[in-house]
Amino acid sequence: MKITRITVYQLDMPLTEPYCLSGGRLKFEKLDSTFVRIDTDEGISGWGEGCPWGHTYLPAHGPGIRAGIETLAPALIGLDPRSLDHVNRVMDVQLPGHPYVKSPIDMACWDILGKTTGLPLWQLLGGPVAAPVLVNSSVSTGSPEEMLSQITSAAQKGYTVHSAKIGGTDTGLDIDRIEAISEGIPKGHKVTFDVNRAWQPAVAVEVLNSVRARDWVEQPCETLDQCAHVAARVTNPVMLDECLHTFSDHLQAWKHGACEGVKVKPNRVGGLTKARQIRDFGVCAGWQMHIEDVGGSALSDTAAIHLAASTPEANRLASWLCHYHLDVDPVPGQGARNNHGVAVPPSQPGLGVTPEDGTLGDPVAVYGG
Ligand code: MG
Numbered sequence: 001m002k003i004t005r006i007t008v009y010q011l012d013m014p015l016t017e018p019y020c021l022s023g024g025r026l027k028f029e030k031l032d033s034t035f036v037r038i039d040t041d042e043g044i045s046g047w048g049e050g051c052p053w054g055h056t057y058l059p060a061h062g063p064g065i066r067a068g069i070e071t072l073a074p075a076l077i078g079l080d081p082r083s084l085d086h087v088n089r090v091m092d093v094q095l096p097g098h099p100y101v102k103s104p105i106d107m108a109c110w111d112i113l114g115k116t117t118g119l120p121l122w123q124l125l126g127g128p129v130a131a132p133v134l135v136n137s138s139v140s141t142g143s144p145e146e147m148l149s150q151i152t153s154a155a156q157k158g159y160t161v162h163s164a165k166i167g168g169t170d171t172g173l174d175i176d177r178i179e180a181i182s183e184g185i186p187k188g189h190k191v192t193f194d195v196n197r198a199w200q201p202a203v204a205v206e207v208l209n210s211v212r213a214r215d216w217v218e219q220p221c222e223t224l225d226q227c228a229h230v231a232a233r234v235t236n237p238v239m240l241d242e243c244l245h246t247f248s249d250h251l252q253a254w255k256h257g258a259c260e261g262v263k264v265k266p267n268r269v270g271g272l273t274k275a276r277q278i279r280d281f282g283v284c285a286g287w288q289m290h291i292e293d294v295g296g297s298a299l300s301d302t303a304a305i306h307l308a309a310s311t312p313e314a315n316r317l318a319s320w321l322c323h324y325h326l327d328v329d330p331v332p333g334q335g336a337r338n339n340h341g342v343a344v345p346p347s348q349p350g351l352g353v354t355p356e357d358g359t360l361g362d363p364v365a366v367y368g369g
Contacts, residue, residue, distance in 0.1 A: 001080050001116070005039040005368035006073050006105075008066060009360035013051075013297065014327040020141045021057070022196035023168030028054040031295050031326070032062025035360050036069065038081060038108040039368075044115050046081065047354060048107030048303075050267055051296035051322070052100050058242060058268060058294065060100035066364065068101030073367035081109035082116060084273050099245060099270030100294075106271025107303050107351070114350030121303070121352075122345045125276055127310030132342040136161035136192075136290070136318035138325070141168070144180035155186050158340030161318040162191045163218070167198030174207055182213035190317075192216040192290075197242055201226045208234040216261070224249060228258035237261065239290070245269060250278050254285050261288040261317065266304055268294050275307055283315045292319040297326065299353045302335035306345045319343065330359045 013031045020027050033051035052060035075094045079087055087109055091102045114121050122130055137154035139147050139162055151162050162185065166177050178193055185191055197219050199207070204220040208230070218239040220230050231238040240253055241263040253259050262282060266275040275291070282289050291308035293300040301321045308319045321338055323329065335353040336343040346352025 001044070001082060001112075002041045002078050003038055003076055003081050003368070004041050005366065006069065006076060007037045007039070007363045008069055008365040009035040009037075010062070010066065010364045011035065011297075011328070011330060011360055015325050016327050019325060021165050021194075022141075022198040023166065023174075024141050025198065026054070026056050026196070028057075033296055034062060034065040034069075034104060035299070035330070035355060036104040036108050038105070038112060040081060040112060044112055046108035046111030046115065047299060047351060048104035048111065049296045049300040050100055050104035051294065051300060052267060053295035053322075058100070060267070060294075064098070065101050065104065068095055068098050069105065070365060070367075071095055072101065072105065076105065077368045081112045084109055084113065088271070088273050099274070100267050103267040103271040106273050107266065107300070110272050110303070111351040118349045120345065120347045120349060121272070121306035122309045122347075125272070125307050125310035130345050130347050131309040131313070132344050133305055133308045133316065133336075134161050134318040135159060135338045135341055135343050136163050136320050138320050139164040141165045144177045147177060147181055148184045151181065151185055151189075151191075155189065158338070158342075160186075160189050160341050162189065163194050163320065164191055165194050165196060167195035171203055171207055175210055178207070178211045178213050178215075182211070182215055190215070192218050192239060194218040194241070195220045197222045201229050204230040205233045208236050218263070219243065224252055224256070224258055228253070228256040231258050239263065241265075242268075247274065247277055247281070250281055254281075259287070261290070264289050264291045264307070265294045266307070267296070267300065272303060272307060275304075279307060279311055283312060287315060288317050289315055290317050290319060293322065295322045298323040298329065298331050298335040298337065299351070299355070302345060302353050303351055305336035305343050306351070309345045331355050
């Protein structure tokens with residue numbers, strides 16, 4: 001089997017309402033998503049999506065995906081898409097770094113492997129069943145009362161796990177947010193306080209040693225070294241996210257005792273192939289993980305849910321579904337959806353999500369014949 005054509009689509013996806021992170025310094029209103037269809041000489045096609053949330057969130061941006069695919073495409077045409085490690089090695093030789101460019105290509109190749117073998121991705125990624133995965137809500141930065149009100153409405157939709165975005169310049173307000181939310185969430189619910197790298201290490205140590213809450217804290221500072229410094233001086237379990245891009249970063253996090261868990265996001269690390277390697281390392285290390293994508297429609301959400309569902313329950317906390325924040329749905333009714341706080345991956349061969357003709361508009365680029 002050979003890749004014969006790569007077709008690229010671009011879609012602007014407005015959020016239903018503006019979303020703030022990192023104490024409000026990062027604001028998002030629309031996402032730039034790239035959809036990729038890979039065709040083969042055997043008539044089987046696969047789909048992938050890459051969406052780096054917004055260009056201020058990570059060293060990644062929507063137009064960069066399209067430019068990177070233009071660079072990679074000549075080396076990909078003619079490869080067997082089922083040889084996923086080889087496809088990834090070719091991409092890494094042709095374009096070192098730039099993991100977010102490679103994720104939609106890798107995802108489409110996994111879809112083809114699934115369709116060829118007749119197996120769903122959750123099984124190809126090692127899972128025994130289409131396990132239901134807990135879905136967490138995502139609570140935008142606001143006053144303690146506003147954030148608790150968002151959690152209350154999320155709880156009414158069935159969510160039992162919440163990610164609350166904090167990390168402002170007002171240390172006292174962050175302490176108030178943490179205490180109010182930790183005490184005010186419904187009994188049995190869990191919350192992670194996601195700082196999105198906003199604190200200096202001294203602020204993180206001060207805040208976390210001031211609060212009574214012992215909930216998870218995510219990405220307190222910018223760098224891995226800063227987060228490791230904090231992790232050694234607080235008793236909250238630490239989750240890392242934005243500072244992890246390569247397998248080596250995860251190895252360093254483990255060596256430095258920088259965390260008890262990580263966010264595994266295919267678009268941040270280069271696709272499902274590399275996310276699976278990191279997931280497997282995390283299982284060996286005893287980490288607890290949130291497995292979800294950086295952003296995107298139900299297509300990329302579903303790819304991540306396949307990986308989450310195939311992960312041992314002890315190592316899996318919850319997954320966020322980006323598509324609930326979007327004002328558009330290019331794959332209506334398809335894929336993993338929130339059903340009272342859980343999502344189940346599809347069980348048809350491959351990814352189980354296929355955009356219908358016309359929903360993505362005209363291609364912005366076509367490579368190959
Ligand atoms: Mg995060």
